[in-house]
Each structure stands twice: as C-alpha cells, then as structure tokens.
Amino acid sequence: MATRTKRQRTEEESTYRVWLRLCDPFIRTDGNLICPIIKAETSIRVLFRLREKEFGIVLHNVYKDTGIKTQSVTLVKPPPPDTNMQANLFIQCVSPNIINEDKLNQFKERLTFYLSKNTTVKCILVDRVNSTEETIPQPMISEPDFEMYKLELCCKTISKIQPESDEMDSVSFITDSIKKMIIEHKEKRTKIALLSQNGKGKSFLLNLLFLLTIDNQEEYQNNNKNLKLPKDVTGDPTIEEIGETLNQFPDVVKDVLKRHPNSKENFRALIESMYFKTKPPIIPDLAETKKLFLSLPKYFQEGGRIVAEPYILAQKNLKHSYESTTKCIIHLRYGTVYQIKVDYFSSEDLKQQLFELVSLSRSDKANVGNAEGLNKQIKDKAYECLKTRYALLTDTNIDKITENFLKRFNNYSDIELSEEVEQFAGRTELYIGSGKNATEDRLALKAILKAVTSPQNSDSERREWKHRVAAVQEIVVYIPSKFLYGGKEILEMPGTDDSDALALNFINEALTKADAVFVMSEFAFNNAEKDVKDILINSDFIQKWKKFPELFSLMFLAYPEKDIEFQIKNEDREKIGEIENLEIKKRSSELKELFKLLGMGSLPPNMDDTIFTSYILPVLHTSIHAQEGTPHQVIQEHASFLKCTGIDKVITHLDKFISSSRKMDFEQLQKTLTTNTTNTLLAENVRVLIQMYQNRELKQMREFSLFLEYDKLKNNLSKKLENVYTSKLEAQVAGTLEVMKKEALQIWDLNESNINSIGLFNPYYCGNHPTYKVRISEMILANIEKLTSEIFTFIKNEIVQLLKEFNKDAVNLFAEELNNVLICKISGYNNIDSRNFVKQSIRNVLSEAQQWYIGRQKKPINKHMVGKCLKESKKVILKKHILTPAYNRSDLDLAKQLARKNIAPAVMAFKTEIKSSLLILHDIRWKSFCSHLKSRLKGIPKPWQVLLSKLNQSCGSTNSQQRNPEDFSAVLKLITAKSPK
Structure with a gap:
C-alpha cells in the first residue's frame, strides 16, 4: 500500500x-x-x-x-x-x-x-x-398519499421525455394511462363505516381525530388560493361550457355537476337553486373557539374527564358528551375547504315513512301482526316517532293520537305534508366556506351541521330546522383533515339501539357500501350489545367479507376511556404498559366470539389477516399532542404512551388496506415501463415505410381508409359485447329464472300467513324492512348469488374471447397496411416480419385499453360489481311490480293477493332489468376503453400512432434516443420507490 x-x-x-x-x-x-x-x-x-x-x-x-x-x-x-x-x-x-x-x-x-x-x-x-x-x-x-404523489411526479417526469410533436408514441401513451389512474384513484374512496350503539363516542372520536389532523390557517389559505365559488362564474354558461373550470370548484359543486344528466342545462339556474350562503359566526363564537379543548393538555397532566366543545360534528350536551347525535348517514371526506351537501327525502318517501308509523301505531290485528313477525322495540317506539314526525312534516299539532285519527289513512297518499316541507322535499342544499378563514368557515359549517342533525340543541329550536331534521336523507361533509386525506371516506351512522326502522335502514345501507367496518365497543367485541352483533353478522358486508376477505377489512375497536381505569395520565406508566398484554387477550376473545357467531371453529389465515383489533385511547393520544414544548421532543418523551393509544395503529392499518387495493395498477404500470419491442423488420423495410408515411398526402390517403376499417372493428366489438349482455345473456339465464320463479311462488305460499302488516310492502325499504322478521326480498328472488356466479362466469368468458379477437383483428389490420406498402415497394416481400413487429409494438396499448374495459378501481366488471347490479335490479322490480302496487291497497288480503299475482311477471321482468343495468355498466367501461384507444389527435387510433413511433425508433431517428425504454428508468424508479419509513 x-x-x-x-x-x-x-x-x-x-x-x-x-x-x-x-x-x-x-x-x-x-x-x-x-x-x-x-x-x-x-x-x-x-x-x-x-x-x-x-x-x-x-x-x-x-x-x-x-x-x-x-x-x-x-x-x-x-x-x-x-x-x-x-x-x-x-x-x-x-x-x-x-x-x-x-x-x-x-x-x-x-x-x-x-x-x-x-x-x-x-x-x-x-x-x-x-x-x-x-x-x-x-x-x-400516508401510504395512499405517497402513491398518488408518485403518479403525479411520473406525469411530470414523462412530459420531459415526451417529444413536442402532437403524434402519439409510447411515451404519451403511458402519460395518458397515468393521468387516468390518478383521476380514478381520486374518485374512488375507501368507505369506512362506524358501527356501535348510541353513546359509544363515534362523533366524539371523529371530532378528536379532525382536531388533531386539521389543516392550519396557512395551509388552508394556500390550498384554496385557486378556489372558484359559483358566484365567481361570469356570463351565463351551460354545465358543458364550464369546461376545465370545473376542477376549481368545491367538491360538492363538482359532485352535483358530474352526476347531473343534462350537460346542456344552465349552470346558474341549477346551482343557485341549491347554493346557500353560510352565516358568519358571531364575535362571541369566534372568541369562544380560542378556548376550544383547553382542558385537553390537563387530561394527561392531571387526569380526569375533559370538558370539550364539539369540533365539527354535533354531539349531545356536556352531560352526555360522548354520545352521538347522528340521525342519518353522514359521509365525511377530505376537501381543501369546509363544505356540506344536504339531501332531503322526496315527498313520496316522507309520506310512505309516516304511513309506516301509522300502520305500526294501530292496534287492529290486521295491520299490527303478532310479536313473532315484528321487531317489538320498533313497534313500541313507533307511536312516539309518529307524534313527533307527523307534527313536524304536516304542520299539525296533535297532543294525542287516537284510533279514529289513525283510521283516516288508508294508504300513504292520504297523508298531506305541509307547504313548507313540500318546498324543500327532494331538494339538495350546498353550503360552502369562503376558503379564506379556516375558523370562520368551520364555525359556520358546524352550525349548519348541528342544525340538520341535532333537534335537541338550543339553536335548532327554530321550527324551520326541526322540519328539515325530520326530512334529511343524507349529508356529505368535506373537511380539510389529513386523517381523511388519501382516499378515506368515513360513514358515520346512527346508533343501533333506540332506532326506528328508518335509522336501521340507514345502518344496513352503510354496511352494504362499506369496504371496512369499525365495530366500536367499550371494552371488547365479545362484550358488545346483541343488536350490534346481530346487525353486523346479518349484514351484506359480512357476506362479502366471507367470500372476498382480501377486499374488505373488519376492525374491532374498544374505546374504554369513559372508565376510570382507562383514564391514563403522565404518572401512570405502569398502567399504560399493561395495555399491550390486555390487547392480546382482547383479540383472542374477540376472534372466538366471531367464530361462534359465524358458526365456524376457526378462521382461515386469509380471513384472520383482515381482522384488525385494538384498544383506542383517543383522548390520551390527543392530550399528549396538546402538550407544550418542542413537538418532536413531546412525541419522543411520551412515545411509550402513544404506542399504546392505538390511534397510530388505526391510521397505519387503513393506509395499508387502501394501498393494497391499488397494488395491481402499479404492477401493471411497472410491467409496461419495462416492456421492450424486438425489431423483426429489416432496416430496408423500415426505411421504405418511413419514407412512405413521411409523404403527407399519401399518408392521409392511406390512413383515411385504414381508420375507417379500424372504427368498424371497434363498432363490431361494441355490438358483440352488447349482444353478450342482451340476447346471449337472456338465453343463458332463462332456465335459471324459470326455476327461481317457481321457487318464489313456493316460498310465498309457505310464508303468506306470516304477512300480518301492510308495512312489509313499504317500497322505501325495497322488501328488506328491518321492522319485520318476514322479508319480501327473501321470498322473491331469494338466492341471486347462484345467478350472480352464473352471469359473471358467462360474461367474463365472453368478454375475454371477444377482446382476444379484437386484438388479433387489430394486429392483422395494421400489419396488412404495412405489408401492402412493402409489397408495392419491395419485390418478393412476404409479410411474416411485419406481423410480429406490429404485434409487439401495440400490445401494451391494446392490453391497457382492455384492462380499462374490465375496470380498475371505479365500477369494474368483476363478480362484486355484477352482484351489485343484480341487487339493484332486484330492488327496482320489487318496488315496481310487488311493493308499490300492494302498498297502495288499504286491505291487507287484497295486497297479498296482488303481490302473489305479480310474482311471475316480476321475476321475468328481472331479466330485462339485469340487461339494462349491465348495459349501463358496459357503456361506462366502453367509454373508458375507447378513450385508451384514441390519441390526442382526434380520431387517430392510438395503436397506429405508437406503431409509427416504433418504426421511427427502429430507424434510429433523432427522437429515438428520447423514446428509448431506457429513458423510462427515472419513471420506473419512481414507481418502485418505497415510502421513506
């Protein structure tokens, strides 16, 4: 050396x-x-x-x-x-x-x-x-946030590689694909439902999480600096003419415009009927908000119960500060600005609900039935519900409901709502903050939310708000909380106890939509109330989870902080150390309880892995984050406490769950970036082709007929796919539906004597009325799972075959075009090399488009979505053919006779409704498919543009260096990068 x-x-x-x-x-x-x-x-x-x-x-x-x-x-x-x-x-x-x-x-x-x-x-x-x-x-x-940011950086990175030419090549093809992935990921939210009895702290927990993760004033102003409110729109445009400005609107406005069926409608006329200005908070309220959660730091320092004003979601008065006040489903999503959308029931829905309460309040046997066919708790509650809701919705004061009063109503159309209620029934209202002052916007929206959910509070005593509370169907709230950022949507539901039929229906709907469910109890799921367990085990969510556990997550959260033993302060270091041991025991007992309820000895590993259990101590967690001092030192000093609060574990689990559903997209993108094309064309052939297509006039002449043939291939594919969903499907399921019709009649005859109330036919509940043990939906088309499997297997096989044929035809079409040019220019040329070259060049484009036809995140053609289409179709035909006609009959026997008579037509109409539902799904997927086959130049096939790009690369043109797959290494590095944890 x-x-x-x-x-x-x-x-x-x-x-x-x-x-x-x-x-x-x-x-x-x-x-x-x-x-x-x-x-x-x-x-x-x-x-x-x-x-x-x-x-x-x-x-x-x-x-x-x-x-x-x-x-x-x-x-x-x-x-x-x-x-x-x-x-x-x-x-x-x-x-x-x-x-x-x-x-x-x-x-x-x-x-x-x-x-x-x-x-x-x-x-x-x-x-x-x-x-x-x-x-x-x-x-x-957040893992989903990190993944989304990677995609956005990929777009920016590829744009630097992309040539300035308007021609489509492999680079712009990938750019378009990533942009569509970003849009779909942003629009697809993972829905998390909160299930518990009243008073278990759902609203209180969420308020603490939002307080903990809310954007501060600087972030709020910066994120909303480009916000455009409806009042800022100049002129008198239609919805269609709004164009790119749509992306600058608040989410509630975008939701309305995207779902509106008529793009030619006047923007102002539509939005101004929904948009309501929020009232600025009064000075005392602004001063009071500075004292918000002042007791939080003291909780960890001294112990004891905290005194806290609700942050955004309404809670009951201080004496019951852990209790929920939710009356309907509240959808909680991330938005840069505070905003609320309130949907009210239609006039018909409200009349049907009141008539249901009338039926339950009657004492005659023909309409009440016996205790075996009826949820007695709901029946007992019906009288008080009727007194309250009838007075609010009809503007009729009634001190006592008599039998004579009840007998005035033969069906729901006999009920008349007040003029005031008729004016807002079926309406949508939008409330949006200014985006300038976070505190003022929060307080203004908090007041609105409190008014439409909490009739017992003092500022909701005005009758106009009481009317609306009684008529609210759904509330969507956008909050600038980082807890919601990254694709989460919380579904806050009514408590399972002390709920009428409407509230129970809200719960069932939320569980049907949910991707994950928080089951909240005070100490453990095995100690949870019977009604919570019953609703969970009998829900659609559990049925879906049992079949596809990898797509869903079941979470048992114990929230014991109301108990003095779990109110932990700084000096309780030994106590906090016991939480981990308690959690192990808790999980074991909860899983055993779940085994028992499901009738299983144990759970297979793929199901066990999707169950998350934890104690959560949100007050302790929030209190530590409220301590004074340098933030990272506060967190480091109290790390042992924070480790056992469960809050970080919940956030991490949700992030991993959401990310797992996007894994396939990233794997496919990675595959596309690493795929290369082997050049099977001779250099002489490539030069001939390039010279030919560099001649603008000849190129346009040849492409005109080529593109016509290509459009014919697409149109032919569309017709064949539509035929799969109509004629072919009808022939496939005809025998099964005939069997289901006979089974429906047999089940009806066995159960008809148990139908003792007209209320079973209430169309609002679509045959699944939670009040009654007998369910119309379980009598007619009861077993659609077998039909779902049959239909999905059939259309999946047909789609795969048709897409393969389209691939082959597209390759043949473009290869034949190249061959014809070469045959004209080169003596003795045969077409083998060009066909292989075309197949390798455009395979990614065709594969990508076909994957988007099947779908990725939003409304894909999979078994779950097909099942959802069938269930929605079943609801439609039950309401149209069975429930509505029977519910309009005042006599129960006549109603039952009519219902039985309509069973056969209803089952056969199911076939038509399925076709219609699947065709709508096909239309959504077909638009996505076509958008992936069309380049930025209108009408020019993307495969053709990529093919020409590959020819240029093969010839070693100047741009080929930019378009070489090795240049994608930076993008590939981004896609495969792991989160810096």
Missing part, C-alpha cells in the same frame, strides 16, 4: 466534517395541537426518495453560497425498540473552514430558502448530530 503524501494528509486534516440531520417538522394546528401526519409533497424525506436530482441541485446551490459541501446523504431507520418511528435523513457535510454555529445557521437559512423556492418542501428541521444513530420522531406519511 502506497504511503500517503504529506500534502494529502494536510488536506484531510484541514477538511472539517459534520453530520446534519434533516427532518420533517411536526406542524401545530390552529388549536395548538401537534399534527401527526404530513402530506407527501411537503416532506424532505419524500423529496430525497423521489426527487433526488432536485434535492442534489438544492444542496449544490447551498454549497455555492456557504462553502459547505454535502459529501453523502443517507436515510436511516431508527433501531429497535423505535422501529415504528419514521426514518431520518442525514447528510455529511465537509468544508475547508471550521463549521461553527454561524456557518451552520447560514447553511440552514440557505437550505430552507432553496427548498422553498425550488420545491414543495417549505419547512424542515436541521440539527447538528454526532452520528446517524441520533434519530428523532417525525410525522407519518
């Missing part, structure tokens, strides 16, 4: 080295709470992981300004027992001069300056450390 020279030793000795730790800071919310979550785009760790080049440029600029050079950069995961902590970023800096505090401060200042100027990272923590072992806590990064 050579001896180092004196000059080398002197240079090394004169070089000063220092380790710097760069971390994402915890940001405090406006309520002075430490927010545990950070968005991926603002993270220094994500910048290093995904945008290393830009990060390097920033460090180089800092070096030029300060003379401190970055020698190495590394992301270090904290060692055990802190493996749950986020990874820390370390840089080793060198300088020929001493790196003193002044020099370090200069480095920090310039680093912050260049990051803020050139990236989306605005805040960082920079500390001098002795080694990479000195790690500190950092905020979490």
Whole structure:
C-alpha cells in the first residue's frame, strides 16, 4: 500500500466534517395541537426518495453560497425498540473552514430558502448530530398519499421525455394511462363505516381525530388560493361550457355537476337553486373557539374527564358528551375547504315513512301482526316517532293520537305534508366556506351541521330546522383533515339501539357500501350489545367479507376511556404498559366470539389477516399532542404512551388496506415501463415505410381508409359485447329464472300467513324492512348469488374471447397496411416480419385499453360489481311490480293477493332489468376503453400512432434516443420507490 503524501494528509486534516440531520417538522394546528401526519409533497424525506436530482441541485446551490459541501446523504431507520418511528435523513457535510454555529445557521437559512423556492418542501428541521444513530420522531406519511404523489411526479417526469410533436408514441401513451389512474384513484374512496350503539363516542372520536389532523390557517389559505365559488362564474354558461373550470370548484359543486344528466342545462339556474350562503359566526363564537379543548393538555397532566366543545360534528350536551347525535348517514371526506351537501327525502318517501308509523301505531290485528313477525322495540317506539314526525312534516299539532285519527289513512297518499316541507322535499342544499378563514368557515359549517342533525340543541329550536331534521336523507361533509386525506371516506351512522326502522335502514345501507367496518365497543367485541352483533353478522358486508376477505377489512375497536381505569395520565406508566398484554387477550376473545357467531371453529389465515383489533385511547393520544414544548421532543418523551393509544395503529392499518387495493395498477404500470419491442423488420423495410408515411398526402390517403376499417372493428366489438349482455345473456339465464320463479311462488305460499302488516310492502325499504322478521326480498328472488356466479362466469368468458379477437383483428389490420406498402415497394416481400413487429409494438396499448374495459378501481366488471347490479335490479322490480302496487291497497288480503299475482311477471321482468343495468355498466367501461384507444389527435387510433413511433425508433431517428425504454428508468424508479419509513 502506497504511503500517503504529506500534502494529502494536510488536506484531510484541514477538511472539517459534520453530520446534519434533516427532518420533517411536526406542524401545530390552529388549536395548538401537534399534527401527526404530513402530506407527501411537503416532506424532505419524500423529496430525497423521489426527487433526488432536485434535492442534489438544492444542496449544490447551498454549497455555492456557504462553502459547505454535502459529501453523502443517507436515510436511516431508527433501531429497535423505535422501529415504528419514521426514518431520518442525514447528510455529511465537509468544508475547508471550521463549521461553527454561524456557518451552520447560514447553511440552514440557505437550505430552507432553496427548498422553498425550488420545491414543495417549505419547512424542515436541521440539527447538528454526532452520528446517524441520533434519530428523532417525525410525522407519518400516508401510504395512499405517497402513491398518488408518485403518479403525479411520473406525469411530470414523462412530459420531459415526451417529444413536442402532437403524434402519439409510447411515451404519451403511458402519460395518458397515468393521468387516468390518478383521476380514478381520486374518485374512488375507501368507505369506512362506524358501527356501535348510541353513546359509544363515534362523533366524539371523529371530532378528536379532525382536531388533531386539521389543516392550519396557512395551509388552508394556500390550498384554496385557486378556489372558484359559483358566484365567481361570469356570463351565463351551460354545465358543458364550464369546461376545465370545473376542477376549481368545491367538491360538492363538482359532485352535483358530474352526476347531473343534462350537460346542456344552465349552470346558474341549477346551482343557485341549491347554493346557500353560510352565516358568519358571531364575535362571541369566534372568541369562544380560542378556548376550544383547553382542558385537553390537563387530561394527561392531571387526569380526569375533559370538558370539550364539539369540533365539527354535533354531539349531545356536556352531560352526555360522548354520545352521538347522528340521525342519518353522514359521509365525511377530505376537501381543501369546509363544505356540506344536504339531501332531503322526496315527498313520496316522507309520506310512505309516516304511513309506516301509522300502520305500526294501530292496534287492529290486521295491520299490527303478532310479536313473532315484528321487531317489538320498533313497534313500541313507533307511536312516539309518529307524534313527533307527523307534527313536524304536516304542520299539525296533535297532543294525542287516537284510533279514529289513525283510521283516516288508508294508504300513504292520504297523508298531506305541509307547504313548507313540500318546498324543500327532494331538494339538495350546498353550503360552502369562503376558503379564506379556516375558523370562520368551520364555525359556520358546524352550525349548519348541528342544525340538520341535532333537534335537541338550543339553536335548532327554530321550527324551520326541526322540519328539515325530520326530512334529511343524507349529508356529505368535506373537511380539510389529513386523517381523511388519501382516499378515506368515513360513514358515520346512527346508533343501533333506540332506532326506528328508518335509522336501521340507514345502518344496513352503510354496511352494504362499506369496504371496512369499525365495530366500536367499550371494552371488547365479545362484550358488545346483541343488536350490534346481530346487525353486523346479518349484514351484506359480512357476506362479502366471507367470500372476498382480501377486499374488505373488519376492525374491532374498544374505546374504554369513559372508565376510570382507562383514564391514563403522565404518572401512570405502569398502567399504560399493561395495555399491550390486555390487547392480546382482547383479540383472542374477540376472534372466538366471531367464530361462534359465524358458526365456524376457526378462521382461515386469509380471513384472520383482515381482522384488525385494538384498544383506542383517543383522548390520551390527543392530550399528549396538546402538550407544550418542542413537538418532536413531546412525541419522543411520551412515545411509550402513544404506542399504546392505538390511534397510530388505526391510521397505519387503513393506509395499508387502501394501498393494497391499488397494488395491481402499479404492477401493471411497472410491467409496461419495462416492456421492450424486438425489431423483426429489416432496416430496408423500415426505411421504405418511413419514407412512405413521411409523404403527407399519401399518408392521409392511406390512413383515411385504414381508420375507417379500424372504427368498424371497434363498432363490431361494441355490438358483440352488447349482444353478450342482451340476447346471449337472456338465453343463458332463462332456465335459471324459470326455476327461481317457481321457487318464489313456493316460498310465498309457505310464508303468506306470516304477512300480518301492510308495512312489509313499504317500497322505501325495497322488501328488506328491518321492522319485520318476514322479508319480501327473501321470498322473491331469494338466492341471486347462484345467478350472480352464473352471469359473471358467462360474461367474463365472453368478454375475454371477444377482446382476444379484437386484438388479433387489430394486429392483422395494421400489419396488412404495412405489408401492402412493402409489397408495392419491395419485390418478393412476404409479410411474416411485419406481423410480429406490429404485434409487439401495440400490445401494451391494446392490453391497457382492455384492462380499462374490465375496470380498475371505479365500477369494474368483476363478480362484486355484477352482484351489485343484480341487487339493484332486484330492488327496482320489487318496488315496481310487488311493493308499490300492494302498498297502495288499504286491505291487507287484497295486497297479498296482488303481490302473489305479480310474482311471475316480476321475476321475468328481472331479466330485462339485469340487461339494462349491465348495459349501463358496459357503456361506462366502453367509454373508458375507447378513450385508451384514441390519441390526442382526434380520431387517430392510438395503436397506429405508437406503431409509427416504433418504426421511427427502429430507424434510429433523432427522437429515438428520447423514446428509448431506457429513458423510462427515472419513471420506473419512481414507481418502485418505497415510502421513506
């Protein structure tokens, strides 16, 4: 080994080295709470992981300004027992001069300056450390947020590769694919339903989570700087003419416009009928909000119950502050601005609901039935419900409901709603904040939400709001909370106890829609109330989970903080240590209870893995985040407590669950990026083809007829697919439906004597009335699971075969075009090479389009979606042919006779309704399929444009260097990058 020279030793000795730790800071919310979550785009760790080049440029600029050079950069995961902590970023800096505090401060200042100027990272923590072992806590990064950010960066990266020409090539093909993935991922939300009895703290828990993760004033203003409110629209445009401006509107406006069937309708006329201005909060309210949750820090310091005003969701008065007040399903989603959409029941729905209560309140046997066919608790509650709702909806004051009063109504059309109720029945109302002041917007929307959900509160005593509370069907609330960011949608439901038929129906609907369910109890699922267990086990959610456990998640959360033993303060370090052991025992007992309820000895691993269990201590968790001090030091000091609160585990579990559903998309994109085309054409052939298509006139002439033939292929495919959903499907299921018709008549005859109330036919409940043990939906078309399997298997096989044929025909069409050119130009040419070349060149385009026909996230053609179509079709025919006609009969016997008579026509009409439902699904998927086969140039097939691009690449043209698959390495690196945890 050579001896180092004196000059080398002197240079090394004169070089000063220092380790710097760069971390994402915890940001405090406006309520002075430490927010545990950070968005991926603002993270220094994500910048290093995904945008290393830009990060390097920033460090180089800092070096030029300060003379401190970055020698190495590394992301270090904290060692055990802190493996749950986020990874820390370390840089080793060198300088020929001493790196003193002044020099370090200069480095920090310039680093912050260049990051803020050139990236989306605005805040960082920079500390001098002795080694990479000195790690500190950092905020979490949502997995779905990280994945979405990767996709958005992919689009930007590919746009730099993409040629300026308007022609479609493999690069722009991938860009279009990623853009569509982003749109679909943003529109597809994972629905999480909260199931429990009243008073278990659903609203209280959510209020704490939102308080903890809400955007602060600076973030709120920045995220809404481009917000466009309906009043900002100039002129008198139609919905169609709004165009790209749609993306700047609040989510509730976008929801209305996207779902509106007539794009030619006047924008102002539609929105102004729904848009209501919010009233600004009064000064005392603004002053009071500064005291919001002031008792939170004291909880961890001193113990005891907290005194807290609701953050956004209504809660009952202070005495019952843990109780819920939800009257319908409240959908909670992420939005940059506070906004609410309220939907009211139609006039017909309200009349049917009141008539249902009339029927239940009668004492005559013909309409009441016996206790065996009726949920007695709901019947007992019906009288009080009728007194309250009838007075509110008809504007009739009744002190006592008599039999004579009840006998006035032979069917629901005999009920007359008040003029005021008729005016807002069936209406949609939109309430939107200004996007300028987070506190004012929150308080204004909080008042609206309280008014439409909590009739017992003082500011809802005005009769106009009482009317509306009685008529609310659904509420959608958008909140700027990072807990909801990344594709989560919380479905807050009424409690299972003390609920009327309408509330129970809301619960069943939510469970049917849910991808995941939180079952909340005080101590454990095995100790949960019987009605909670019954509703869960008999729900559609459990049936779907049993069949496809990997697509759903069942979560048992125990929320015991009302009990003094689980109210933990700083000095209770031994007590918090026991939580983990208790959790192990709790999970074991909960799984045993689930086995018993499902009638199973044990759960297979694929089901067991989808069950999440945990104690949650949200008050403790929030109280710690409310402590004064440097945020990361607060989190580090109390890490043992935070580990056992369960809140971080819940957030992490949901993130992983959502990410798993998107895994296939990323795998497919990765495959596309790594797929290359082998050139099977001779150089002479390629030159001939390129020369031919460089002649604009000849190119246009040949392409005109080529594209016509291509359109014929698509039209032919569409007709064949439509034929699959109509004639072929009808022939396939005719025998099964005939059997189902006979079975329906047999089941009816066996159960007809148990139908003792006209209420069973209430069309609002679609034959699944929660009040009665006898269900019309279980008598007619009872077993559609077998039919679902039959239909899905049939259409899946047909679709696969037809798409294969289309692939083959498309390859033949384009290969024949190339062959015809070569045959004309080259003597003795045969067509083998061109066919292989075409097949390899356009396979990704065709494969991508066909995958989008099947669907990825939103309304895919899979067994679950086919089953959903069949269930919706069943509801339609039950309402039309069985329920509505029977419910309009005042005599129960006549109603039953009519219902039986209509069973056969209803079952056969089911066939037509299925076809209609599947054709609607086909239309949605077909539009997506066609959009992936059309380039940015109108009418030009994307496969053809990509094929020409491949020819240019094969010829070694100037652009070929830009379009080479190796140039996708940066994009591939982004796609495969793991979250910096």
